[in-house]
Structure formats: C-alpha cells, structure tokens
Amino acid sequence: MIIWLAFKNIFHKPLHTILNIIIFATGIGIITMLSLVQRQFEDKFEKNIEGIDMVMGASGSPLQLILSAVYHIDAPTGNISLEEAEKWMHHPYIAKAVPMAYGDSYMSFPMIGSDRVYYQHFSADLSSGKLNEENYEVVVGSEVVNKLKLKLGDKFHSTHGQQEGGEEHDDIEWVVTGILKPTGKVIDRMIISNIESVWDIHGEGGCTHDHEEGKECHHHGDEGSQEITAVLLKYRNPMAAMQLPRLIKEQSKNIQLAQPAIEINRLFSLLGIGLDAIRYLAYFIMGLSAISIFISIYNTLKERMYELAMIRTLGGSKLKVFSLILSEGILYSIFGYFAGFFLGIVGYKMIAMLAETEYQISFGNLPIDFTQQSILFGISLFIGFLAALFPALKSYFIQISSTLAHE
C-alpha cells in the first residue's frame, strides 16, 4: 500500500518524474553500454590471440603488426622474405607456425594466402564444399557468406588493399570452393586461398601482374624473392619465449616480433583511459540525477506536508510516512535503472550495427555482466535511498498539530 501510494505520488506529476528517470537512465545506460562494448571487444580480441605467442612480420609498429596480422583491421607493416621467415618457422623452439600473405580484399573482406595450418589454428571446419587446392580457389568464412551471399562456385574479382574502391584485379577470377562453419574468430570474415595465388596475382615468384592465364601460373622462379606478410607463432616450451626473440633479433634484422598479449593489453589500457573518462562522466550524471530526485521530492514535500500530517492523523505511524518518502526515491532509481539498462542495450545494438557495417566485425550475443549489473542496481538503490533520506527524515519528524493548525 505504501509502495502503491509512492508510485501514485511520483507519477502524479509525470513530466518531472520522467525527466528524473531519463537523467538517471542516461547514467546507467552509458555504463551498461560501455561495459557491453568493452567486454565484447575484449572477448573478440582475446579469443583471437589464443594459441599465438608471437607474431613475426616486417618492421614497424608492433601494435600495427598485431592489428593487421591477427585481426586484419589495419594495413600490414610490410612484407618479409619467405626464406628468412622459414628459418624460424621450422626452428625446434616453434610448435606451430602459420604463414600468411595478404594485401587484397573483396568487398572490404580481407583475403589471405596461407596453408592448411591456418584452418587447424582456428579449428575451422567446412560446412560445405572442399578446401582450396589449386591457385585462385578460395574458402570463405561464415560471415563473408552471410554478408555477401556467396555460394560454392561463385566467381569474383579482388581489389588491391583493404578498402573497397581500390584498384581491381580484373584479369583474375577467384572461385569459391568451400564454406567454413562459424567459429566466432577472425577467420569468419576471411577469404582464404593458398599463398601461391597471392604471389601470383602480385607478380612475385616469377609471375607477372598482367599474366593472361593466371590459373596456370605456379611459382617457379627465384624462391628467394618470395615474400610473406606475417607469421603467427606458437612456442614449443617456455624456454623458447626466453631465447627465441633474442636470437631472431640478432640474426634477422628485417624481422620484427610482436607479442599479441602485450600489444592488446597496451591497446586495452589506452582504450581504458577513454572509457574510464566516459564512465566517470556517467557516474557524474548519476550524481546529478540524485540531486534532481532530491529536489523533486523536497519540493513536493513542502506542498505535501498537510497530506503527510493527514496520513499521521488517520493512524499512519512515523515509520509509514518515512518509508513512503523513502520508497519514492527508491522507485525513481528502480525505474531509472531498468530504463537505463534498456537504453544501454539499445546503444550497444547500435554500436554493434555500426561495427558490422564499418568494420565487418559482428558482435555475438549480449555479454551482460550480471555481477556488474547487480552492483549497478545496488548503487541505483543506494542513490535513490540517499536522495530521499533527508526529505524522509523531515517527514518522520513532522509535527501533526502545528502543521495542520497553521494553514
């Protein structure tokens, strides 16, 4: 009955109430959305570095190397010679080495040349068709298929570079021979061929760029001139982590090593500063909403002193009046929390859509952090409680007689 009356009271003047709820919800919404986006990003990023201890590539920014080689969201740092790379790929310290040559794309989806290790690395299985055997045969990831509606046997021309609208390789047709099952990893948005096709289309390994019969072109020229873009490495043992970076640094000047875990942590901590700033802003908004709720209750309290005295006259105890006012504050925060939670999810969905159209990164299910949400809910209740506490105390100590006599 008290809660019902509190509900009636706060919606008696709905405009102000809605304003309070909106302010509150904005704070909650921002925090919810941020943590959803952050978790989704961290999840995507961390999932993709599983099983990669080190990335080997051309000199440049280590973060760029990781972003380009592991996530394919940045341009590569350059190429390294295959000969040089192979020296390390077959080193006894290395358990697994995934070579990659890339640089082309199709409709903004990155194309990559690699070998069978690539599929094993991602534990990717075919959902239909077969793995690529010949040059210019490609296997496509599940997201590519969803987005571009590719079928087995479809043919297309690739574009040079990662963006749409780059120079098109008109002379060469790629053909889809296999489609992969979804893995939730970066391979889902890749188009995979053998390395030879990549060399061939860019005129390396003896093939020229304007070759007429691309499909028959095999690398037959000077092996030394062949290049790859990056290699994903997994160490055989912890000793490797100690020794190998030093060895490579000493012996292969042109090769850069980057540790994905470190680079990604660095990226997260950079992002984290920005996210923290927005999060503090959100807490500030919640603080504002506490003040706004307080003012609403306090203002109406002046008008409602008679009402409260009347409730006392009718037999309501001090505690009932106290809890009535307190409930009003807490109701504000409960409505604010749920509206904010909803707002946060809508915001997240919008960012997810943006990420999908802009970066072909599709977000999976909602990674709601229930612990964080319960803490947020607790904070909400506390804010409502705090905002209403002083007015509630004031109504607790109301003098019935003098309130009703001085009218």
Added chain:
Amino acid sequence: MLLTKDLKFEYTPQVKFDFPDIACALGDSLVITGESGSGKTTLLHLLGGLIKPKSGKVILNETEYSVLNGSSLDKYRGKHISIIFQKMHFISSISVLENILLAQWLGTEKKNKNHAMQILERLQIVDQKDKNIKQLSQGQQQRVAIARALINQPSLILADEPTSSLDNKNAEIVEKLLRESAQTMNAALVMVTHDMRMKQNAKNTIELL
C-alpha cells in the same frame, strides 16, 4: 463516553490553556464555541491525540489515550478517532475512493471496498469515486471528508469548523449528516466552531473563554 479531566496545555508560559472538563456520551454531540485564540483548535487537537496535554486526562471508553505514545497512539487514533479539519486535506495523487481506502488501511490495516462504496453511496458521492479530489466542489469535498471520517466506525468524531466555509443550505446538510452519522454509528461527536448557525441547533454546548 468521552471524558476529560483538568486538561491543561501550554505553548509558552504566557500562552497556556486551562480547559473545562468535558463529557460526551456515545451517540451524543457537543458543540464547543469560543473566540479565536480561546484554544478551540488546541482542545480539538488534544482530544484527537495530536498533541499531549501538560497535565490532565483524556479518556475514551475507559481508555486514557492521552498517556499513549508514538505508534501506539497513532494506531489508537487511526482506529477510534476521526478528525474532520476545517480545510480538507486529501492525498492529491489518488482518487476519492482510493483516499477512503487509504484511510481504511491506515486505521485498520484492512481494505474493504464494499464498505467504502456503501459509505460513498450513503453520502451521495459514489458517482465521484474515480475523480480527483480537486475536481470536486467544496460541498462534495466536505462529504468525502465525512465519508473518510466514518469509514473506520470510530468512537469519537472531531470536527473543526465543519460548516464555516459552506453556505446556509450546505451547512445545514453537513451538520445534520454529522449528527445522524454519529448517532447511527454510536460515536461521540465533538464540533468546534464559531459558526452561530450551529450553536443555535446544539443541545450541548461549551463556550471557551
């Protein structure tokens, strides 16, 4: 039976009241008159248990409720005493019927919608039940206040200037309604007024000096 004995109240040492003893049987009514400043409202609040006397007793049906404290006094008041104020105070966020139900719940911790409807019907305001109090006329509001006062079948009904803001016709109706209700409900009715119209009709009057 409502009884008071040697009732004294003091706002400040200069402003203090010494009230005559009062007796009012259940079903009877008593009109208390007096100039403003004579302590009429103070006496009514003492009888209603809204303030505590400096000394003396207020007894209703052998219960001396002037010694009760805190929530037990609130509870006693809610159950046995109804007060109709000169200016009517309702909860503005809820309807007429809901105001009656709230009074019922506060007084008895139960809600009985049928009973509330019966009272509204008897006071001929049942068709206003879903309206907001502010949409009602002064006379209708007075009826709602009476309905709320009667809902818990109190033993004592206190009314502070119940008719002073009404015209002759309505004043007469309200007064009659109060007297009849007190009689049928077997409650003591104490009215405080400076309205000469009421004094003329009253059998038992006390004038405060």
